[in-house]
Amino acid sequence: MAFSSPKCPSSWFALPPSPGPRSRRVAAASPSPSCPPLPRRFFSEKIPSQSPRNRHWNVVSMHEAATVPVSPEKEIDLKKVENGVSSAISAEEHRDLAILNTSKKDSTVSITVVGASGDLAKKKIFPALFALYYEDCLPEHFTIFGYARSKMTDAELRNMVSRTLTCRIDKRENCSEKMEQFLSRCFYHSGQYGSEENFAELDKELNEHEAGRLSNRLFYLSIPPNIFIDVAKCASKSASSANGWTRVIVEKPFGRDSESSAALTRGLKQYLVEDQIFRIDHYLGKELVENLSILRFSNLVFEPLWSRQYIRNVQLIFSEDFGTEGRGGYFDNYGIIRDIMQNHLLQILALFAMETPVSLDAEDIRNEKVKVLRSMRPLQLENVVIGQYKSHTKGGITYPAYTDDKTVPKDSLTPTFAAAALFIDNARWDGVPFLMKAGKALHTRRAEIRVQFRHVPGNLYKRSFGTDLDRATNELVIRVQPDEAIYLKINNKIPGLGMRLDRSNLNLHYAARYSKEIPDAYERLLLDAIEGERRLFIRSDELDAAWALFTPLLKELEEKKIAPELYPYGSRGPVGAHYLASKYNVRWGDLSSEH
Numbered sequence: 005m006a007f008s009s010p011k012c013p014s015s016w017f018a019l020p021p022s023p024g025p026r027s028r029r030v031a032a033a034s035p036s037p038s039c040p041p042l043p044r045r046f047f048s049e050k051i052p053s054q055s056p057r058n059r060h061w062n063v064v065s066m067h068e069a070a071t072v073p074v075s076p077e078k079e080i081d082l083k084k085v086e087n088g089v090s091s092a093i094s095a096e097e098h099r100d101l102a103i104l105n106t107s108k109k110d111s112t113v114s115i116t117v118v119g120a121s122g123d124l125a126k127k128k129i130f131p132a133l134f135a136l137y138y139e140d141c142l143p144e145h146f147t148i149f150g151y152a153r154s155k156m157t158d159a160e161l162r163n164m165v166s167r168t169l170t171c172r173i174d175k176r177e178n179c180s181e182k183m184e185q186f187l188s189r190c191f192y193h194s195g196q197y198g199s200e201e202n203f204a205e206l207d208k209e210l211n212e213h214e215a216g217r218l219s220n221r222l223f224y225l226s227i228p229p230n231i232f233i234d235v236a237k238c239a240s241k242s243a244s245s246a247n248g249w250t251r252v253i254v255e256k257p258f259g260r261d262s263e264s265s266a267a268l269t270r271g272l273k274q275y276l277v278e279d280q281i282f283r284i285d286h287y288l289g290k291e292l293v294e295n296l297s298i299l300r301f302s303n304l305v306f307e308p309l310w311s312r313q314y315i316r317n318v319q320l321i322f323s324e325d326f327g328t329e330g331r332g333g334y335f336d337n338y339g340i341i342r343d344i345m346q347n348h349l350l351q352i353l354a355l356f357a358m359e360t361p362v363s364l365d366a367e368d369i370r371n372e373k374v375k376v377l378r379s380m381r382p383l384q385l386e387n388v389v390i391g392q393y394k395s396h397t398k399g400g401i402t403y404p405a406y407t408d409d410k411t412v413p414k415d416s417l418t419p420t421f422a423a424a425a426l427f428i429d430n431a432r433w434d435g436v437p438f439l440m441k442a443g444k445a446l447h448t449r450r451a452e453i454r455v456q457f458r459h460v461p462g463n464l465y466k467r468s469f470g471t472d473l474d475r476a477t478n479e480l481v482i483r484v485q486p487d488e489a490i491y492l493k494i495n496n497k498i499p500g501l502g503m504r505l506d507r508s509n510l511n512l513h514y515a516a517r518y519s520k521e522i523p524d525a526y527e528r529l530l531l532d533a534i535e536g537e538r539r540l541f542i543r544s545d546e547l548d549a550a551w552a553l554f555t556p557l558l559k560e561l562e563e564k565k566i567a568p569e570l571y572p573y574g575s576r577g578p579v580g581a582h583y584l585a586s587k588y589n590v591r592w593g594d595l596s597s598e599h
């Protein structure tokens with residue numbers, strides 16, 4: 005059964021109407037006595053757009069909006085918001101008013117990529133926007149602006165962007181025509197990140213393109229974190245929408261410990277309300293991470309097994325077969341624990357381990373994730389192994405050490421590899437080790453979740469497995485990338501007259517099952533941000549809980565100047581990771597002879 009729109013796929017497309025907690029909250033507040041109560045649906049987060057992916061059950065159509073009575077004081081209020089989002093009225097009122105007061109106009113979305121000259125913008129953001137355009141997922145009226153300090157003309161931006169655009173393998177037709185059309189909607193504005201004046205100029209240009217339509221504005225902060233607050237301030241004060249929504253996507257790192265993260269949140273909240281802040285963790289936009297909840301909550305065979313009763317350990321593994329090439333300057337200030345574990349792997353863990361949410365609404369899901377994070381023990385030094393890659397020569401090629409990077413200090417102790425054992429102290433997961441492993445410059449590129457089940461009690465066939473019963477336990481592998489797959493290792497009989505057992509995989513191999521190319525995580529997340537869907541973005545309390553787990557360990561590593569174990573570039577990482585796993589009676593699944 006297909007769960008998607010033919011044009012613009014979304015796994016949530018076929019879900020039943022959900023008013024969402026915000027709508028419930030707002031609807032509960034009594035309206036003005038002179039106004040009849042508005043329909044609950046009216047308070048939806050979603051502003052109508054012309055994207056075919058609109059979730060029709062909670063999107064108010066222009067027609068519906070036009071028929072809803074408007075209270076006079078609300079019309080007056082709208083004028084008050086013209087100076088930005090931090091005015092007296094709340095974000096939801098702002099959006100509701102926008103719908104009411106511009107009910108007969110078309111809407112438009114302006115997407116400003118701040119830091120457009122940078123690596124992420126070129127590599128991910130513009131290509132993702134193009135893919136959305138190609139798939140007809142962007143509203144009819146949209147404009148994309150690049151903003152950075154570099155001097156560039158519109159033509160130069162288009163030229164730069166065009167070099168990174170690709171069409172999907174299954175969508176080659178009209179590719180160059182579509183690219184031209186897309187590029188003609190891209191513009192550039194050069195400015196300083198802390199200049200309200202420069203953002204006011206941008207605002208003027210955005211207004212011209214919006215041509216009087218209801219304006220919705222998305223700012224993507226693809227810039228170093230030390231300038232996030234400056235940009236949030238200037239965008240909010242000088243370039244936020246006067247009549248629609250204004251949202252800001254913030255890239256990681258969200259601080260480097262609890263204190264700096266809290267300071268960043270406080271700084272952003274001077275100019276934005278939480279609902280406007282979309283903290284991106286692109287791993288949450290990956291197809292197989294999206295599928296995690298579906299796998300678990302819509303298959304009877306899995307959910308009953310999802311606890312300490314049947315699961316022996318869970319492994320969250322990330323490896324890259326290249327080093328920090330080109331990003332050493334950024335990386336040295338963060339290290340692999342902050343770069344991958346505290347966000348990507350921890351987010352997957354939270355989704356994996358959470359209780360069943362009340363609904364699929366963003367707040368219900370995020371509430372459950374926070375509960376898991378708050379039930380976890382902060383990491384302890386004895387449960388962590390760190391490593392750093394060193395130079396290695398193989399086949400006549402010399403691969404560099406981490407410290408060979410010119411932007412990295414020669415005596416850097418920054419880990420490029422880490423393994424850790426984490427524990428969730430709740431009834432479901434008590435005593436189950438969640439092992440994380442993340443590393444750069446390893447032998448392979450891979451991200452996966454491995455669930456190792458317990459031994460079969462009183463196994464009738466135990467003699468057929470020799471002494472090593474671990475080898476005979478079931479293992480569920482969710483391979484996030486590359487070559488997406490979900491497979492379950494089972495035991496079966498080798499056909500024939502004898503009684504020999506084998507290990508086989510029940511395999512959902514995406515490339516074999518689905519001909520359609522899997523969208524990039526940034527496509528899904530950008531589309532969600534445009535649609536106001538917050539489910540895959542990190543809420544500030546989630547972030548606080550995540551930092552609370554890692555901050556004491558990170559401080560201890562730095563204070564004690566713990567030296568990482570060196571491992572050769574292209575190897576399987578430090579042996580310390582094996583000792584850590586064996587301390588908890590675990591073997592890393594990715595290193596076994598039969599993955």
Ligand SMILES: NC(=O)C1=CN([C@@H]2O[C@H](COP(=O)(O)OP(=O)(O)OC[C@H]3O[C@@H](n4cnc5c(N)ncnc54)[C@H](OP(=O)(O)O)[C@@H]3O)[C@@H](O)[C@H]2O)C=CC1
Nearest residue numbers: 119121122123124125152153154226227228229255256257
């Ligand atoms: N690149 C990646 O793969 C990933 C990046 N990220 C995060 O995304 C954000 C952007 O990343 P990325 O594109 O790699 O970053 P860049 O270092 O390429 O910076 C983006 C742009 O910001 C401006 N900039 C750079 N350094 C400074 C500075 N010190 N002060 C002011 N402006 C500066 C530059 O534009 P100009 O000089 O023209 O103003 C640059 O083109 C960062 O927060 C990063 O951590 C997250 C995940 C992956």
Ligand SMILES: O=C1O[C@H](COP(=O)(O)O)[C@@H](O)[C@H](O)[C@H]1O
Nearest residue numbers: 256286324343344348451485525
């Ligand atoms: O956030 C980050 O992710 C990338 C890996 O992302 P992927 O989608 O290519 O797996 C990592 O290389 C980078 O260091 C980190 O900042």
